[in-house]
Amino acid sequence: EPxxxxxxxxxxxxxxxxxxxxxxxxxxxLYFYWYxxxxxxxxxxxxxxxxxxxxxxxxxxxxQFSVERPDGSNFTLxxxxxxxxxxxxxxxxxxxxxxxxxTFGSGTRLTVV
Amino acid sequence: xxxxxxxxxxxxxxxxxxxxxxxxxTSGFYGLSWYQQxxxxxPTFLSYNALDGLExxxxxxxxxxxxxxxGYLLLQELQMKDSASYFCSPEAAGNKLTFGGGTRVLVxx
Numbered sequence: 001e002p003x004x005x006x007x008x009x010x011x012x013x014x015x016x017x018x019x020x021x022x023x024x025x026x027x028x029x030l031y032f033y034w035y036x037x038x039x040x041x042x043x044x045x046x047x048x049x050x051x052x053x054x055x056x057x058x059x060x061x062x063x064q065f066s067v068e069r070p071d072g073s074n075f076t077l078x079x080x081x082x083x084x085x086x087x088x089x090x091x092x093x094x095x096x097x098x099x100x101x102x103t104f105g106s107g108t109r110l111t112v113v
Numbered sequence: 114x115x116x117x118x119x120x121x122x123x124x125x126x127x128x129x130x131x132x133x134x135x136x137x138x139t140s141g142f143y144g145l146s147w148y149q150q151x152x153x154x155x156p157t158f159l160s161y162n163a164l165d166g167l168e169x170x171x172x173x174x175x176x177x178x179x180x181x182x183x184g185y186l187l188l189q190e191l192q193m194k195d196s197a198s199y200f201c202s203p204e205a206a207g208n209k210l211t212f213g214g215g216t217r218v219l220v221x222x
Contacts, residue, residue: 033210043156043200043212056209091155093210101146101158102210 002026006092006105013082013112021077021108023092032075033093033102034067036060043091049075082112115139117213119201124219131188133216135201138182143204145177145184150215151197159186159199188218196220 005024013019025032034046047057047067054067066078075094079086089109093102116138125131135145144163148156160168162177162184174187188195198215 035210035212042214043150045209045211048209100144100161100163102156103158104155106155 002103004092004094004103004105006090006108008108009106010109011111013110015084015112016081019079019082019110021079021090021092021110023075023077023105024073025075025092025094026096026103027073029094029096029103031055031095031097032067032069033095034077035091035093035104036088037091037107038085038088046077079110082110084112086110087112115203115205115211117201117203117211119199119213119216121214122217122219124221125191126221127191127193129191131191131218133186133188133199133201133218135184135186136182137184137201137203139203139205141205142179142182145175146202146204146210147173147175147186148200148202148210148212149197150200156200156212161204191220193220193222 007022032049035043037043045058047061048055064080068076089107091107092105095102118136123131146161147159149159150156160170160175162168162175165179167176172189177184198217200212200215202210
């Protein structure tokens with residue numbers, strides 16, 4: 001069954017450093033998303049991406065965050081200057097308008113120290 | 114605006130039936146999705162109701178009443194592996210999923 005692949009599975013970074021989280025969505029999907037989940041809290045929407053541009057973003061997705069689809073397969077989330085409160089599990093997801101449901105990747109656990 | 118209500122926790126024994134209710138308020142409502150998330154895992158899509166009525170997928174069924182802004186997920190023949198959090202998410206314009214606090218289901222032997 002097709003799956004969304006995320007790398008790395010764990011990342012530890014120093015406060016103030018830049019991180020790039022990588023995702024390979026399902027190949028025929030058209031919509032891509034980033035969500036995050038702080039430990040013990042609910043899953044929060046960050047951004048959706050369609051047709052090579054951001055279609056919606058949340059208040060969390062401030063100027064420190066950016067997304068890119070640098071080629072036909074990868075979808076990345078960059079955090080420019082990480083803060084302690086950015087520590088969370090980051091999930092990438094993709095969807096196809098011709099079918100129901102999102103497919104989530106297994107996540108990247110980001111720890112900012 | 115948008116609001117979403119689910120019970121925070123449900124406990125049941127193996128083999129039992131559990132119903133998780135969901136009430137929502139969403140402008141531009143398209144349909145209601147259900148996701149399962151095990152601790153430390155990613156959300157997994159379970160079902161989607163675009164129309165009123167019951168959708169059955171194996172041991173899990175989902176129901177929607179658009180006029181009541183209400184839906185439920187029915188888990189039958191509960192198994193230990195069904196211990197997880199379950200989220201309803203109304204889908205609206207913009208195709209964005211929104212997760213509430215979810216319902217934690219604890220299955221006991």
